[in-house]
Amino acid sequence: MILSLHVLSILILIGFAFLTFGVNKAAVARGAAVGLFANAGAFIGVVYGTRHKFLYGATASPKFMVLFLGVTLVAGFAMLFLLSLAHRDVLERKEKPWTWRQLLPILGGAFLGLLIGAIFFITKTVADSVDTVSADQILFILTQGNGETTVEQTLEFYNYMVAPIIWIGLVGAGVGTIRSDFVWKRGEETPEADGPTSHDDPGTLDQGTPAPVTRAVAPTSPKAFRFPFVRGAAMVAMVGMLGASMGYAAQRLPLGDLVKVYFENSTVVQDNFVMPTDDKIHLPEKKRNLIHIYMESIENSFYSRDMGGYLDHDVMPELAALTKEGVSFSHTDKYGGPQQLYATGHSVAAMISMQAGVPMLASGAGNGKQMSFPDFPTIGDFLSKAGYATDFMVGSDSRWAGLGDYYRRHGNFEVHDLTTFKDQKKIPRNYKVWWGVEDDKLYEYAKELMTKRGSEGKPFYFILENADTHFPNGYPSPRMTEKPFATQYENVIHYSQRETVKLVRWIQSQPWAKDTTIVITGDHRSMDKNFFKKWDKSYNRTVVNMILNPVQGTDLPKSITNNRQYAPFDLFPTILASIGAKIDGDRLGMGVNLYSGKKTLVDEKGVEFLNSELAKRSDFYDQHRETKAATFDRNQDNKF
Numbered sequence: 001m002i003l004s005l006h007v008l009s010i011l012i013l014i015g016f017a018f019l020t021f022g023v024n025k026a027a028v029a030r031g032a033a034v035g036l037f038a039n040a041g042a043f044i045g046v047v048y049g050t051r052h053k054f055l056y057g058a059t060a061s062p063k064f065m066v067l068f069l070g071v072t073l074v075a076g077f078a079m080l081f082l083l084s085l086a087h088r089d090v091l092e093r094k095e096k097p098w099t100w101r102q103l104l105p106i107l108g109g110a111f112l113g114l115l116i117g118a119i120f121f122i123t124k125t126v127a128d129s130v131d132t133v134s135a136d137q138i139l140f141i142l143t144q145g146n147g148e149t150t151v152e153q154t155l156e157f158y159n160y161m162v163a164p165i166i167w168i169g170l171v172g173a174g175v176g177t178i179r180s181d182f183v184w185k186r187g188e189e190t191p192e193a194d195g196p197t198s199h200d201d202p203g204t205l206d207q208g209t210p211a212p213v214t215r216a217v218a219p220t221s222p223k224a225f226r227f228p229f230v231r232g233a234a235m236v237a238m239v240g241m242l243g244a245s246m247g248y249a250a251q252r253l254p255l256g257d258l259v260k261v262y263f264e265n266s267t268v269v270q271d272n273f274v275m276p277t278d279d280k281i282h283l284p285e286k287k288r289n290l291i292h293i294y295m296e297s298i299e300n301s302f303y304s305r306d307m308g309g310y311l312d313h314d315v316m317p318e319l320a321a322l323t324k325e326g327v328s329f330s331h332t333d334k335y336g337g338p339q340q341l342y343a344t345g346h347s348v349a350a351m352i353s354m355q356a357g358v359p360m361l362a363s364g365a366g367n368g369k370q371m372s373f374p375d376f377p378t379i380g381d382f383l384s385k386a387g388y389a390t391d392f393m394v395g396s397d398s399r400w401a402g403l404g405d406y407y408r409r410h411g412n413f414e415v416h417d418l419t420t421f422k423d424q425k426k427i428p429r430n431y432k433v434w435w436g437v438e439d440d441k442l443y444e445y446a447k448e449l450m451t452k453r454g455s456e457g458k459p460f461y462f463i464l465e466n467a468d469t470h471f472p473n474g475y476p477s478p479r480m481t482e483k484p485f486a487t488q489y490e491n492v493i494h495y496s497q498r499e500t501v502k503l504v505r506w507i508q509s510q511p512w513a514k515d516t517t518i519v520i521t522g523d524h525r526s527m528d529k530n531f532f533k534k535w536d537k538s539y540n541r542t543v544v545n546m547i548l549n550p551v552q553g554t555d556l557p558k559s560i561t562n563n564r565q566y567a568p569f570d571l572f573p574t575i576l577a578s579i580g581a582k583i584d585g586d587r588l589g590m591g592v593n594l595y596s597g598k599k600t601l602v603d604e605k606g607v608e609f610l611n612s613e614l615a616k617r618s619d620f621y622d623q624h625r626e627t628k629a630a631t632f633d634r635n636q637d638n639k640f
Contacts, residue, residue: 002055005069010035013076020084026093026179030083033174038076040167042068047159054155056163091180091230098179105231106176112238113172117165119245125160127252129472131529135257135615136343139362140401151432152472172238178231185224257342257615261362268613269358270620272601274587276357276377281588283386284580287459288551289516290383291450291507292575294351294465295500297526300335301541302493308334310539315490319497319544322504326518326548329574329594333562337542339607340525342614344568347465348401350523350543355379355410357572357589359614361621373406373626376589379576380411380461389453389460391416393446395437395467409626411461416449434475439468439496443503454512469496471528489531504548517579518548521571545571550578552595559597566592566600567610 010032017031046055046068060068087093126133227233249255274280302316303309308330314320320335330336343349343359352360355378384390390413398404398417407413418436421427426445427437437445446464453460468475474492483491504520507513522543526532573588577595586596594600601610 001065002060002068005065005072006039009039009069009072009076012073013038013080016077016080020080021087025098029177029179030080033177034076034079034083036167036170036174037079038072040171041075042072043167044164045071047164054159056158057155087180090182090184092183092226094179094181094228096179102177102179105235106173109172109174109176109235109238110169111172112235112242113175114165114169116172116238116242116245117168119242119249121161121164121168123245123249123252125156129156129529130527131525131532132345132527133253134342134345135254135261136349136360136362137346138253138258139261140346140348140360175234175238176231178234180230182227182230183224184226260616262617264616266613266616266618267620268605268610269361269590269618272590272605273358273620274585274589276382276588278382278385280584281382281576282582282584283382284551286515286580287386287388288579289454289459289512290379290388290461290519290575290579291516292354292461292463292519292521293500293503294347294463294521294523295496295544296347296465296467296469296523297471297528298469298493298497298522299525299541299543300330300337301535301539302490303335306334308332308336310535310541313485315485315494316497316544318501322501322520322548323544323546325554326546327550327552327554327556327561327578328544328546329560329564329566330562331540331542331565333558335544337522337545338566338568338570339540339542339602341567341602341607342611345524346527347523348403350521350568351403351463351465352406353568354521354571354575357569357591358621359569359590361614361618373402374621375624375626378410379572380407380413382576383459383461384411384413387458389456389458390414390462391449391453391460392463392465393417393442393449394465395439395442396435406626407463413463416445421445435467435470438475438477439466439499440477440479442466443499446503447506450507450510454510459515465523466496466500469493469526471526472530473528487531489528508548513549517550519546519571519575519578520548521545521568543568547575547578551580552578556595560595564594564600565602565607566594567602570594570600570602 013035014028014031017027017034021027021030043055055068083091126138130137298316298319300308301310302314303320304311304314307314307320323335328335329338331339341359343361344353349360352358352374356374356376358374358376360374380390390407390411392398392404392407392413393416394403396418398407398415398419404415404417407415418432421437421441422429422431427441431437442464443466446462450460450462453462468477469489469492471489473488474496476488476492477495480491480495482495485491485494500520504518507516507518510516522545525541525543567590569589570591571594572591573583573586573593574591574595576588577583577586577593583593586593586598590601592598592600
């Protein structure tokens with residue numbers, strides 16, 4: 001419908017241009033260009049200046065559509081009126097005939113407009129919506145490949161990035177149609193109103209009829225000033241806007257780190273990496289089940305200040321109580337967790353960090369369909385070889401970033417996702433809530449799967465990732481009847497943690513629970529920028545972590561669990577140790593088994609140093625990339 005309004009408004013403005021400039025090609029060009037300008041202005045005004053956030057892909061009322069058309073036409077009529085005044089007084093159309101060469105400035109203007117729009121609007125959208133954007137996140141977004149997001153994020157993508165980029169490109173093309181000179185007429189030949197007349201000149205007719213009366217003419221004014229480069233000046237202005245957009249991007253995005261990825265090399269991964277191999281990891285004869293629940297964006301800051309959080313109130317009381325029943329490693333003497341280092345700050349990066357003991361450094365190769373994951377061995381690889389049944393469950397489409405295939409390659413995981421649930425007829429083909437399947441349903445599917453695995457007589461490794469607490473604002477479940485807090489996000493987090501604890505209580509009631517270790521971690525810090533915009537930036541935000549029923553027990557010295565400086569990749573050997581694995585030297589990947597009490601890489605190098613070095617290219621890491629990750633081949637990465 002909105003596209004029809006765009007076309008209708010442009011046609012009306014072309015018609016008005018006919019009335020203003022006459023029926024000719026110039027009037028068509030002027031009406032069309034003004035139509036583009038007016039629609040672009042109206043679109044940007046609506047999206048950024050009113051509550052109608054989404055113009056494309058969303059349903060708008062007839063009243064709003066009429067209003068949008070009216071605003072567009074009023075703006076267009078005003079522009080055409082001003083243009084008519086300009087052509088009467090200071091603009092003069094070039095007399096040169098139109099040729100196909102005139103397409104070049106149109107294409108050039110469109111290209112400049114697209115560049116300006118892309119740099120400005122992509123920067124604005126990412127920086128406005130994501131808290132603390134890093135270079136690896138930008139590159140991940142650009143190369144992540146297939147998958148789906150929420151309906152709202154899809155609408156944001158089209159309305160905040162794609163559509164404005166296209167409109168600015170069309171405006172640039174409109175600038176390229178300019179074919180007028182600027183003319184400043186400083187004076188004209190003007191007749192003397194009261195000058196003398198004569199009937200005695202040779203032009204007098206023989207019949208005595210006086211010749212036509214002539215008036216004396218005033219001296220001719222100086223020649224008018226002509227500037228023939230109006231279009232060129234407009235193009236120069238666009239180049240200036242391009243420079244301003246680049247400056248804006250440099251101010252709001254970590255472009256310096258993007259440069260590091262391609263032009264600076266670091267050996268920090270190579271120098272501190274211990275290759276996980278079978279001869280270094282010794283699993284116990286009696287295998288324990290392992291369940292790892294990733295809680296989307298759940299961090300310790302949601303606890304109250306007296307507990308180590310940031311808020312005046314505790315949003316996660318049930319989770320806090322559950323944490324006391326297990327082992328949790330804190331950077332303080334209260335609730336705390338790992339330092340979120342560079343390249344560990346989004347879901348896929350967090351999983352790889354905890355599963356393989358390395359950050360997910362920005363893609364050195366890969367075009368989306370060839371996502372460049374690291375090929376280092378993972379927990380799944382070792383447990384699968386040890387006879388475990390391995391499953392990964394997520395409510396969204398696991399094609400997102402190729403994550404499903406990554407788990408299939410590393411541990412022969414059976415992947416259960418939105419597509420699987422549709423194939424199994426658990427939900428209709430057109431079903432999609434939030435990222436796919438909401439957590440209420442996901443947890444029921446998880447219970448079914450764990451019940452099945454628990455009855456098969458072999459150990460199982462189950463990874464579950466929820467999503468209802470994803471930014472922005474989270475997904476409020478219809479079952480969320482209690483809303484004790486002021487913001488939707490807090491209420492969603494409160495409901496989600498309570499339901500997660502209920503799931504854990506169900507697990508603990510199962511006959512196989514005594515032989516099951518449960519790991520619960522936040523995947524990464526929340527990215528909901530609006531929620532955190534007034535927070536003190538010096539507060540150290542960390543994700544939750546707990547290990548329930550580890551072989552080490554829960555009565556550990558405070559020196560092991562408190563005031564520990566560590567990173568997500570330290571959980572790689574720690575999780576293996578929690579199910580009884582003996583690790584030679586207590587180091588795997590870049591991580592340290594936290595149960596050992598040994599110093600971690602964060603202890604030795606510090607957060608600032610590691611972040612700086614991890615932002616650079618690593619030749620060692622690049623030698624261990626899955627350059628064909630879109631190809632389902634479990635053997636492609638067997639290099640060890």
